[in-house]
Amino acid sequence: MNALIELKNVGYQVKDKTILSNINLKINAGTKTTFVGPSGAGKSTLARLIARMISYTSGSITYKGKEITDYEPTLYRRKVSYCFQQPTLFGNTVRDNLNFPFVVRKEKPDQERIIQALKSVNLSANFLDMGVTELSGGERQWVAMLRNIIFHPDILIIDEVSAGLDADNKKIINHLINGINKKGVTILQITHDESEINNAQNIIKMDSGKLVQ
Numbered sequence: 001m002n003a004l005i006e007l008k009n010v011g012y013q014v015k016d017k018t019i020l021s022n023i024n025l026k027i028n029a030g031t032k033t034t035f036v037g038p039s040g041a042g043k044s045t046l047a048r049l050i051a052r053m054i055s056y057t058s059g060s061i062t063y064k065g066k067e068i069t070d071y072e073p074t075l076y077r078r079k080v081s082y083c084f085q086q087p088t089l090f091g092n093t094v095r096d097n098l099n100f101p102f103v104v105r106k107e108k109p110d111q112e113r114i115i116q117a118l119k120s121v122n123l124s125a126n127f128l129d130m131g132v133t134e135l136s137g138g139e140r141q142w143v144a145m146l147r148n149i150i151f152h153p154d155i156l157i158i159d160e161v162s163a164g165l166d167a168d169n170k171k172i173i174n175h176l177i178n179g180i181n182k183k184g185v186t187i188l189q190i191t192h193d194e195s196e197i198n199n200a201q202n203i204i205k206m207d208s209g210k211l212v213q
């Protein structure tokens with residue numbers, strides 16, 4: 001089977017500091033992969049390279065067999081979506097954020113689809129008018145996640161999205177992630193959370209900028 005994402009000898013260097021070196025990795029479509037390792041191991045840097053938020057300084061990363069830098073950036077980011085711990089919300093209300101994926105695609109926001117997405121995290125339509133400054137940390141994270149997945153990406157990269165959330169909020173986030181994984185979205189997860197690691201299907205360990213065999 002051809003890998004969905006393939007990294008060959010990927011390295012990332014800033015000035016004379018080597019942050020990642022010789023990363024070789026294949027990610028198959030529909031899988032869920034969990035990256036673990038000590039703080040500073042390079043997990044977020046690897047995620048940011050795959051998400052094309054930063055550029056690798058050596059090696060190659062392909063998506064569907066083509067170098068990721070050969071894709072138009074906006075289209076690539078729709079396919080490969082990156083969620084991180086401190087989400088940025090836009091505009092004034094939850095509605096502004098959930099309308100956003102439609103607006104960037106020049107489509108009319110589909111209210112039914114937005115309400116269904118809210119239901120998947122046990123929220124009602126009333127929540128749409130809630131101000132972004134009124135949201136709790138968990139709610140902010142749900143809104144950011146829903147915004148990223150309302151149109152299913154091919155790959156969802158989740159970088160410590162449940163860190164700092166309580167057990168109930170973690171459960172909701174993980175339920176959402178496992179649900180879209182079952183629908184075929186490939187998940188790359190970075191976590192330090194013990195229960196998430198215990199539930200992982202496929203663990204990749206990192207240390208000092210390398211994959212640990």
Ligand SMILES: Nc1ncnc2c1ncn2[C@@H]1O[C@H](COP(=O)(O)OP(=O)(O)OP(=O)(O)O)[C@@H](O)[C@H]1O
Pocket residue numbers: 014017019037038039040041042043044045046
């Ligand atoms: N642009 C940069 N310039 C200099 N050093 C950097 C840069 N980006 C990352 N680093 C360093 O690279 C190392 C890896 O950082 P990274 O955030 O990828 O680790 P991590 O495994 O995700 O850690 P954590 O689990 O704490 O989030 C760290 O030592 C970090 O300080």
